[in-house]
Every structure is written in C-alpha cells, then in structure tokens.
Amino acid sequence: MIELENISKTYAGTVKAVDNITLTIPKGEIFGFLGPNGAGKTTTIKMITGILKPDGGTIKVNGIDISQNPIEGKKQFGFVPDNPNMFLRLKGIEYLNFMADVYDVSVEERSERIKEMAKRFEMTNALGDKIQSYSHGMRQKIILMGALVHQPPVWILDEPLTGLDPKSSFVLKEMMREHTNKGKTVFFSTHVLDVAEKICDRVAIINKGKILFCGKIEEMQGLLKSNETLEKMFLEMTESE
Numbered sequence: 264m265i266e267l268e269n270i271s272k273t274y275a276g277t278v279k280a281v282d283n284i285t286l287t288i289p290k291g292e293i294f295g296f297l298g299p300n301g302a303g304k305t306t307t308i309k310m311i312t313g314i315l316k317p318d319g320g321t322i323k324v325n326g327i328d329i330s331q332n333p334i335e336g337k338k339q340f341g342f343v344p345d346n347p348n349m350f351l352r353l354k355g356i357e358y359l360n361f362m363a364d365v366y367d368v369s370v371e372e373r374s375e376r377i378k379e380m381a382k383r384f385e386m387t388n389a390l391g392d393k394i395q396s397y398s399h400g401m402r403q404k405i406i407l408m409g410a411l412v413h414q415p416p417v418w419i420l421d422e423p424l425t426g427l428d429p430k431s432s433f434v435l436k437e438m439m440r441e442h443t444n445k446g447k448t449v450f451f452s453t454h455v456l457d458v459a460e461k462i463c464d465r466v467a468i469i470n471k472g473k474i475l476f477c478g479k480i481e482e483m484q485g486l487l488k489s490n491e492t493l494e495k496m497f498l499e500m501t502e503s504e
C-alpha cells in the first residue's frame with residue numbers, strides 16, 4: 264500500500280513540479296500514473312522512494328514513513344528508474360548478486376530467483392556479459408531483475424515498458440498481475456494511455472503537478488462526451504494552455 268498526503272515539490276524555488284497531491288494505492292492493485300512529459304511523474308516517484316525530500320506532506324509505504332524509518336521503508340519496495348544506464352562495468356550476474364547482498368537475500372534464494380527471472384526474460388545467456396554490452400531493453404530487464412531479487416511487496420516502476428520488446432513487455436505485465444493477485448501493490452508511471460487502459464485497475468492523471476483524475480478507466484470513460492475517445496479526453500485534460 265502507498266499513501267501520499269498533501270505532497271508538494273518545488274525545484275530551485277520556482278518550478279512547482281508536484282502541487283499538493285494526495286493518493287492512496289491499496290494492496291492488490293496495479294496503479295498507473297499517467298501524464299505528459301514534464302507532468303511531475305518522476306518527481307513524485309523520487310519522493311515515494313526517498314530520493315527527493317518533499318517540501319511538505321507525508322508518504323507511507325506499507326504504513327512506514329521513509330523519512331522516519333528509511334531502512335525499513337526501503338525494504339518495502341523495489342524501484343526501477345526510467346534510466347537503466349547504471350552499473351555498466353558490472354556483468355549482469357555481478358549486479359544481481361550486488362543487489363541481493365544489499366537486501367540480504369541468501370545465496371540459495373537468490374540463485375533460484377535469478378534463474379527463474381532470467382528464464383522468463385530470456386536473459387540467461389547474457390548474465391555473464393557486462394551491462395555496457397547490453398541493448399537498452401536488456402539493461403531495463405537487468406535493472407528490473409535487480410529491483411525484484413528481494414521480492415519486495417511494493418513495485419515502483421518509472422516508465423517500465425518503454426523500450427521493451429513485445430515479448431518482454433508481455434512477461435512484465437504478466438508478472439505485475441501475478442504480484443497483485445498475491446495481494447501486493449504495483450505502481451508504475453507511463454505517458455501511454457493504451458498501456459494503462461489494458462492493465463491498470465486504477466489510474467491517476469497528473470498534469471503540471473496536479474492530479475486531474477483518479478479512478479478506474481471505466482469511470483473515466485463514463486465522463487466522456489458523446490463521440491469522444493478516451494485518448495481525445497486524455498489529450499484535452501493534459502493540454503497545455
């Protein structure tokens with residue numbers, strides 16, 4: 264479960280990237296965080312994960328406030344940033360072992376989990392290669408595997424499907440559903456309405472730091488004017504003045 268209450272963030276005293284948002288994402292839900300470029304999605308995610316400190320408000324992940332209890336708070340989630348170009352000099356397997364060490368995952372448990380995820384993402388043969396030799400999609404998959412190696416209850420994924428091929432994208436969506444079926448939480452950002460429409464239980468639409476809509480896709484469809492598509496409505500909602 265993720266709870267945000269009256270969260271704001273202003274950069275350099277001028278750009279109000281996130282403007283007093285309140286959201287609750289319960290257990291068992293795939294939640295899509297939608298918005299155009301520069302809407303405030305990544306800034307919100309960085310605050311949930313403790314990378315940025317909000318100017319005001321409270322954030323709890325599974326009831327734990329990360330600002331008060333950072334270690335316990337960080338154990339609750341696995342985070343995949345929007346840029347997978349990290350740890351390039353490590354081999355895939357070295358990176359996964361590093362992440363497993365950070366999160367205290369035993370050697371037996373990690374080897375089973377890594378084997379299983381590598382198989383699903385077709386990464387088994389690449390684990391012995393350096394990450395710098397990987398394609399963009401392969402880098403995304405290794406970062407994802409590293410984020411999930413401690414089997415976190417909450418997944419926080421920033422634009423996770425961008426750059427994945429159709430098979431990998433299918434596998435990730437399948438894994439998201441399996442995770443929420445176990446009563447766990449998935450929060451991911453996207454600027455692609457189509458993706459959210461297909462897999463999310465609920466979505467929030469953010470623009471210029473403010474939440475414009477939060478609810479089920481069907482509820483959004485209920486707000487449509489006659490002859491209007493969901494896409495047109497989304498574009499109208501998030502249009503710049």
Ligand SMILES: Nc1ncnc2c1ncn2[C@@H]1O[C@H](COP(=O)(O)OP(=O)(O)OP(=O)(O)O)[C@@H](O)[C@H]1O
Nearest residue numbers: 274278280298299300301302303304305306307454
């Ligand atoms: N480090 C920073 N310093 C100053 N302004 C920033 C910084 N990071 C983001 N911003 C600004 O904050 C606003 C929100 O940016 P953010 O990256 O959160 O948007 P986003 O919804 O994730 O966009 P995208 O879909 O393009 O990744 C934008 O106006 C952006 O220019």
